[in-house]
Amino acid sequence: MKITRVLALGLMLTVSGTAFAQTAPVITPPAPQDGGLEVTVSDDSAWNDLGIAITTFATDQDVPTRTNAGTTGQLGRALAQVVAGDLKNNGLFKPSGPDGLPQPAYGQIQAPDYTPWAARSADMLVQGFVRAGGDGNLTIGCYLYDVQLKQQLVKGGWQVPPSDWRRAAHKCADMVYSRLSGESPFFDSKIAYIAETGPKDHRMKRLAIMDSDGANHRFLTSGQSMALTPRYSPDYSKIMYLSYLNGQPSIYAYDLATDRQTLIARTGAPTLAPRWSPDGKWVLYSMAKGGTTDIYRISSAGGGTPQRLTNGPGINIGGSYSPDGSQIVFESDRSGSQQVYVMNSDGSNQRRISFFGGRAATPEWSPRGDQIAFTHIAGNLRVAVMNPNGGGMRHLTDSWQDEAPTWSPNGRIVQFFRTTKSTGLASIWQVDLTGRNERKLPTPVGASDPAWGPIRP
Amino acid sequence: MPSSLSSMRITRVGATALVVAGALAISACGKKAPAQLPPDPGPATSTDTGQSSGGYGMAQPGSQADFVAKMMGADTIYFALDESTVDAQDQASLAKQAQWLQQYPNKRATIEGHCDERGTREYNIALGERRANAAKNYLASLGIDPSRITTVSYGKERPIALGSDEASWAQNRRAVTVTID
Numbered sequence: 001m002k003i004t005r006v007l008a009l010g011l012m013l014t015v016s017g018t019a020f021a022q023t024a025p026v027i028t029p030p031a032p033q034d035g036g037l038e039v040t041v042s043d044d045s046a047w048n049d050l051g052i053a054i055t056t057f058a059t060d061q062d063v064p065t066r067t068n069a070g071t072t073g074q075l076g077r078a079l080a081q082v083v084a085g086d087l088k089n090n091g092l093f094k095p096s097g098p099d100g101l102p103q104p105a106y107g108q109i110q111a112p113d114y115t116p117w118a119a120r121s122a123d124m125l126v127q128g129f130v131r132a133g134g135d136g137n138l139t140i141g142c143y144l145y146d147v148q149l150k151q152q153l154v155k156g157g158w159q160v161p162p163s164d165w166r167r168a169a170h171k172c173a174d175m176v177y178s179r180l181s182g183e184s185p186f187f188d189s190k191i192a193y194i195a196e197t198g199p200k201d202h203r204m205k206r207l208a209i210m211d212s213d214g215a216n217h218r219f220l221t222s223g224q225s226m227a228l229t230p231r232y233s234p235d236y237s238k239i240m241y242l243s244y245l246n247g248q249p250s251i252y253a254y255d256l257a258t259d260r261q262t263l264i265a266r267t268g269a270p271t272l273a274p275r276w277s278p279d280g281k282w283v284l285y286s287m288a289k290g291g292t293t294d295i296y297r298i299s300s301a302g303g304g305t306p307q308r309l310t311n312g313p314g315i316n317i318g319g320s321y322s323p324d325g326s327q328i329v330f331e332s333d334r335s336g337s338q339q340v341y342v343m344n345s346d347g348s349n350q351r352r353i354s355f356f357g358g359r360a361a362t363p364e365w366s367p368r369g370d371q372i373a374f375t376h377i378a379g380n381l382r383v384a385v386m387n388p389n390g391g392g393m394r395h396l397t398d399s400w401q402d403e404a405p406t407w408s409p410n411g412r413i414v415q416f417f418r419t420t421k422s423t424g425l426a427s428i429w430q431v432d433l434t435g436r437n438e439r440k441l442p443t444p445v446g447a448s449d450p451a452w453g454p455i456r457p
Numbered sequence: 458m459p460s461s462l463s464s465m466r467i468t469r470v471g472a473t474a475l476v477v478a479g480a481l482a483i484s485a486c487g488k489k490a491p492a493q494l495p496p497d498p499g500p501a502t503s504t505d506t507g508q509s510s511g512g513y514g515m516a517q518p519g520s521q522a523d524f525v526a527k528m529m530g531a532d533t534i535y536f537a538l539d540e541s542t543v544d545a546q547d548q549a550s551l552a553k554q555a556q557w558l559q560q561y562p563n564k565r566a567t568i569e570g571h572c573d574e575r576g577t578r579e580y581n582i583a584l585g586e587r588r589a590n591a592a593k594n595y596l597a598s599l600g601i602d603p604s605r606i607t608t609v610s611y612g613k614e615r616p617i618a619l620g621s622d623e624a625s626w627a628q629n630r631r632a633v634t635v636t637i638d
Contacts, residue, residue, distance in 0.1 A: 200619050226614060229579060242582075248609055249582055270586060270610065273579045286579075288586040288610070291541070291594070315583040331580065337539065338580055361577040375577050403577050421621040424574065449578065 050123045050180060053147075054084045054097040057128035057140070058106040065132055066162035072138075075165060076130050079140065082169035083126060083176070086187045086213060090413065091437030092177060096122070109143060110152075117147045124153075126176055137161055142172035144179055154179045166215055167456070174455075184410035187212055188456045191406075191415070192230040192239050193428060195219060196446035200424040205448075207241055207254065212408075212452070214442040220254060231274050232453035233300070239451075240264065240274035240283065251285050265298060265306060273318045276300070277325055277345075284309075284319040284328070295319050295330055297345075309347035320365045320372075321345065322388070329353075329363040329372055329388070340374055342388065353390030362404050367454070368411035371433070375403040375416075383416045385433070396435045404448070409455040415441070417448040519561040524636045527557055534592060536630040539576075541587040543595045551592060554634050555599040566636045568592045570610040571617075573626035578612060585610030592632040 057076035064071050069078040080098035087095040102116060109127045117125050125145040132138060141157040156175045158168045167188055174185030195208040204223040207230055210216060220239070221227050228249075230241035239254045243261075251274045252261040265271055267287055273295075275284040283300045286293050293315040296306040310316035310332070319330040329342050332352075338361045340354040354360035358378030365372055365388070376384040376393075381401045386393040401419040408415070408430075415430040418440075426448040431438040441447070516522035525532055531550035534543065543551065558564060570589030572581040589608035597603040618625035 201616055203614070205614070228582075228614070270582075272582050286583065288583050291587045291590040293583040293586070315580060315587065317579055317583050333580075338577070361580055377576070381575070381577070401575070419574070422619075424616075424619075424621075 050093045051121055052087065052093045052095045052124040052126060052176070052180075053101055053117055053120065053122035054080050054087075054095055054126040055101050055128075056080045056098040056103045057130045057142075058104055058109050059130050059132075060106050061132070063132050065138065065165075066136055067138075067165045069165065072130050072132050075138070076128070079128060079130060079165065079169045079172070080126075082166055082213070082215075083128075083142075083173045086170060086173035087177065089213065089439065091432065091439075093124075093180065109141070112145055114145070114147050114150045122147050124176075124180065126172070128172060133159070138165055138168070140165070140168035140172070142168075142175060144176050166211065166213075170212070183412055185455055186408045186410040186412065189409050190232065190236065190453045190456070191428075192232050192241075192451045192453070193417075193443070193447050194228055194230065194449040195443070196426050196448055197223075203424075203446075207239065208447075209239070210443070217444060220259075229273060229449050229451075231276055231451045233276055234278060234280040234454055236453055236456065240276070242272050242274065264302075265296075267306075275319050275321070277321050278323055279325060282345075286317040286319075288315075293317050295328075297347075307347070309343065310350070318362060320363055322365050323367055323369045327365075327388075329365050331361050331363060338377065340372070340386075340390070353388070354386070354393075355390060356386075356393050364405050364407060366407050366411040367409060371411065373405035373407060373414050375405065383414060383431070385414070394435070396431045396433070397429075397438065402429070404450070406450050406452045408452055415450040415452055417450060419448075519564060521636045521638050524557055524634075528553060528634075532635070533631050533633045535627060536588055536632070538573075538626075538630070539584070540630075541584065541591045543591050547592070548595065551595045552599060555596050555601050558596070558601050558605070558636075561636075564636050565605045565607075566634050567607045567609055569615075569633045569635060570608060571615060571629055571631050571633070572613045573629045574613045574616060574621065575626060576613060578614075581612035582610050585612045588630075588632045592634065 057079045059072040059076050062071050062073035065075055067075055069075040077098055084095045084097055087093050104127055106129060109129045112125060112127060125147050128142040130138060130140050137159055139159050143155045144153045146153055154175055158171055160168050170188040173187045178185050189212045190209060191212060192209050195206045196203050198204045205226045205228060206223040207220040207227040209218050225243050225245040228242040230239050232239055237256060240251055242249050243252050249270045249272050251264045251271045253264050254261040264283060269287050269289045271285045271287050273286040281300055283298050284295055286295050292312045294308055294310045295316050296308050298304060298306040314333045316332045319328045321328055326345055327342055328345050329340060331338055332341050338359040339352050340360045340363045341350055341352050343350040358376055361375045361377060363372050363374040371385045372388055373385050376382050381403050382395050383397045383402045383405045384393055384395045396414060399418055400421045402416050405414045405416045413430050413432050415428055417426050418429050419426050426446045428441040428443060428447040428450045429438060516526050531553040534547035534550050568589040570585030572585050586608060589610055593603060593606045593608055596606060616629045618628035
């Protein structure tokens with residue numbers, strides 16, 4: 001599974017490319033402001049109104065490919081659909097196409113005819129091409145043009161094996177999104193979750209994975225043993241999750257290359273709530289013993305003595321690292337009810353940060369570092385965010401039971417799972433940091449415990 | 458110190474007295490009893506685990522079927538919201554369990570801890586473990602060797618009452634003792 005960034009994109013096309021030399025950005029993206037969440041939020045409305053036309057990617061030769069999309073011509077349409085779907089489903093911009101739009105010819109990809117697009121009130125134009133190589137690999141190019149300024153804003157090219165064609169489309173969508181919003185990319189990423197089937201009292205819970213748009217779905221476990229709370233390793237090589245495989249809830253590391261799994265620690269006591277450090281070197285787990293639960297840290301490489309980070313009383317559980325790895329936010333009921341605490345990554349300086357009433361659970365530190373998402377329990381369960389000092393609490397959702405938030409790789413979107421009253425049916429939803437654009441993710445069966453991995457290299 | 462010894466003895470006696478009172482207390486105590494009690498296991502002719510190899514449909518003495526039949530609901534104890542405290546009613550049930558376990562000293566048991574659905578998943582697994590552990594500790598205080606008892610928590614993943622209402626949640630906040638045949 002390799003995706004190669006094509007640097008010398010100009011060489012891939014035979015047309016004379018006057019546009020290739022364009023590098024100077026014409027539009028200044030919204031300047032990222034440190035700690036200025038409010039600023040960023042107010043910027044949304046501005047770029048959310050941008051009309052973007054996304055056209056079918058052209059091909060020099062309509063030939064069969066080893067993709068599930070068909071020929072290069074059909075693949076060109078599918079690529080544009082994935083790009084448009086990424087932008088549309090997340091409430092970003094006002095994308096249109098590829099259906100209902102004129103199809104540019106191969107020769108026009110780098111030299112667009114701007115006039116008809118201005119008449120269609122498109123502010124931005126995305127064009128691309130796909131070419132089949134002799135080795136079966138695909139070369140996919142993506143171009144973003146400003147229709148009014150009649151200028152190319154950014155371009156990208158990728159060489160991918162046929163099985164990875166969707167990744168090239170996600171990379172294209174990421175490039176467009178980043179260039180226009182000034183935010184970090186997030187489409188080319190994956191989600192691990194728990195697939196749920198069956199009645200409420202005998203529900204089967206299986207480990208499953210999918211791309212950020214729900215494609216390439218795969219079940220990893222059979223459902224014979226209940227699986228819960230997965231977490232992707234930062235390099236996507238493993239998933240840690242809770243399984244009842246040996247009767248007791250225990251954390252296993254599932255190796256995605258070999259489809260083998262190993263116990264992360266032989267403790268003789270139940271282990272739960274697995275977490276990775278941002279650099280992948282450390283693993284946090286919680287262990288229940290004698291009625292109390294505490295958080296431990298162990299090397300992800302295996303070996304070494306687990307280091308105990310909390311020391312009661314009550315239930316201390318979970319743990320999410322700050323992006324620089326120096327601090328851990330976790331949950332504890334030492335005060336009598338579930339609340340959110342922060343400690344240094346060696347366990348020192350533990351202090352409570354949630355003081356707004358109700359219970360506060362499942363804290364997750366944003367990859368940007370400026371927010372902590374959590375479950376607020378006050379009657380209903382709702383997803384909320386707060387600053388790392390506990391201030392600025394805001395609810396993002398308002399439903400009967402929403403829990404277990406996970407961040408998009410760029411910290412702009414939160415996914416969580418929603419349980420329906422009475423039926424107990426679970427589904428994965430997402431909402432952006434402004435509390436808008438809430439939507440249900442398409443999953444083949446019931447779904448819970450989403451864990452969003454980082455942007456893929 | 459004589460005083461603490463005697464107070465301990467009083468506690469023991471108290472527990473024994475509760476055994477007698479237990480069956481009566483179950484239906485009488487309304488503090489946190491589920492609105493609907495779990496299905497009555499019925500007379501001793503219960504065959505629900507297929508272990509009734511004894512004559513005349515009787516559960517084989519010392520089997521899990523026998524335990525369920527003899528407990529008449531006392532194989533399960535219930536907890537208040539977010540609590541893992543063993544209260545007087547739970548103590549009566551556990552004393553009944555202890556009596557059976559003392560009668561069959563070679564039997565082992567697993568205590569399953571559960572929670573209602575109105576909490577977060579991971580915390581509920583830890584809370585279920587705390588509840589099962591509280592039951593185990595109480596049995597140990599009645600003289601049951603703790604090495605005979607294991608615990609497992611299912612958090613909120615295995616509800617027995619399927620509604621989303623207070624009565625169902627009260628039934629699901631429980632610790633169930635299952636003897637191992």
